[in-house]
Amino acid sequence: MAFAKSSKIWMNGEFVDWENATVHVLSHALHYGSSVFEGIRSYRTPKGPAVFRLKDHLRRLLDSAKIYRIDPAWDEKALFDAVMKTIRVNRLEECYVRPLIYRGYGDVGVNPRPCPVEAMIAVWEWGAYLGPEAVEKGVDVQVSTWQRFAPNTLPAMAKCAANYMNSQLVKMEALDNGFAEGIITNTGGRICEGSGENIFLVWRGRLLTPPLSASILPGITRESVITLAREMGYEVVEQEIPREALYVCDEIFFTGTAAEITPIRSVDRISVGGGSKGPVTKRLQERYAGIASGTMKDEHGWLDFVPGGER
Numbered sequence: 679m680a681f682a683k684s685s686k687i688w689m690n691g692e693f694v695d696w697e698n699a700t701v702h703v704l705s706h707a708l709h710y711g712s713s714v715f716e717g718i719r720s721y722r723t724p725k726g727p728a729v730f731r732l733k734d735h736l737r738r739l740l741d742s743a744k745i746y747r748i749d750p751a752w753d754e755k756a757l758f759d760a761v762m763k764t765i766r767v768n769r770l771e772e773c774y775v776r777p778l779i780y781r782g783y784g785d786v787g788v789n790p791r792p793c794p795v796e797a798m799i800a801v802w803e804w805g806a807y808l809g810p811e812a813v814e815k816g817v818d819v820q821v822s823t824w825q826r827f828a829p830n831t832l833p834a835m836a837k838c839a840a841n842y843m844n845s846q847l848v849k850m851e852a853l854d855n856g857f858a859e860g861i862i863t864n865t866g867g868r869i870c871e872g873s874g875e876n877i878f879l880v881w882r883g884r885l886l887t888p889p890l891s892a893s894i895l896p897g898i899t900r901e902s903v904i905t906l907a908r909e910m911g912y913e914v915v916e917q918e919i920p921r922e923a924l925y926v927c928d929e930i931f932f933t934g935t936a937a938e939i940t941p942i943r944s945v946d947r948i949s950v951g952g953g954s955k956g957p958v959t960k961r962l963q964e965r966y967a968g969i970a971s972g973t974m975k976d977e978h979g980w981l982d983f984v985p986g987g988e989r
């Protein structure tokens with residue numbers, strides 16, 4: 679296994695041992711992609727473990743479910759408590775949190791409605807998503823030959839498992855070509871996002887990022903960075919971005935719960951700016967990490983401390 683197992687997984691309200699957290703092979707989600715999920719991080723802070731923007735992640739999870747007409751038995755409060763308990767039960771100081779709501783085993787046709795709606799929450803220790811050096815040195819990426827799904831096909835605002843078939847093609851192509859990640863363009867040929875990250879360009883002192891209408895996931899890290907950058911005095915513009923802007927802008931970085939803020943040092947083997955982490959990326963990284971790790975003031979109330987984990 680490429681990651682560290684923890685001990686218990688929350689399944690439909692009960693804790694089960696990691697090895698026993700299984701589903702039937704005829705579960706609807708396995709055949710038709712009918713599940714929605716989240717990726718969340720809990721950070722080690724001087725006051726004990728704290729989850730970053732948990733309510734916002736759970737709201738997006740329930741929004742994803744609503745888009746797909748999935749009606750789970752757990753509301754935001756119940757899922758909030760379940761996430762906290764799962765972290766506590768596994769005694770982790772710092773972890774990644776993966777809640778998933780899925781259509782289970784009940785019928786085998788495309789119509790999902792006869793299948794039960796089930797849920798699980800797993801937590802595990804997970805380091806830097808794009809490699810240990812990525813956050814400092816930056817990553818080399820390519821513009822993918824694969825496009826994002828068109829508007830009104832698969833809803834990009836929903837974090838649905840099915841969307842990640844597109845992301846998997848992008849990721850495998852990038853890795854096969856020797857890159858860490860791929861940048862996806864949308865059907866209009868404009869910049870969209872990475873296979874699991876949103877993207878920002880620094881252009882003559884301003885920050886540019888694609889709007890939701892560009893078929894992106896409404897990233898919570900993206901929203902945090904927009905907020906922090908504006909507070910730090912940068913102008914942030916959500917606008918359509920042509921591919922060639924990637925080659926001539928001053929800095930580029932990915933944002934995501936897993937990738938956090940990762941600088942991009944080259945695109946299609948063309949170096950970005952000076953080919954190393956730029957000053958705007960660095961300032962934003964420091965601010966983001968400072969808040970998440972509890973060493974800078976959490977003015978927005980983004981941290982929720984794990985009950986029982988206090989120091």
Ligand SMILES: Cc1ncc(COP(=O)(O)O)c(C=O)c1O
Binds near residue numbers: 933
């Ligand atoms: C396709 C895609 N875009 C963007 C993001 C970043 O979203 P967030 O910052 O909420 O993790 C993710 C990660 O979840 C993703 O999978």
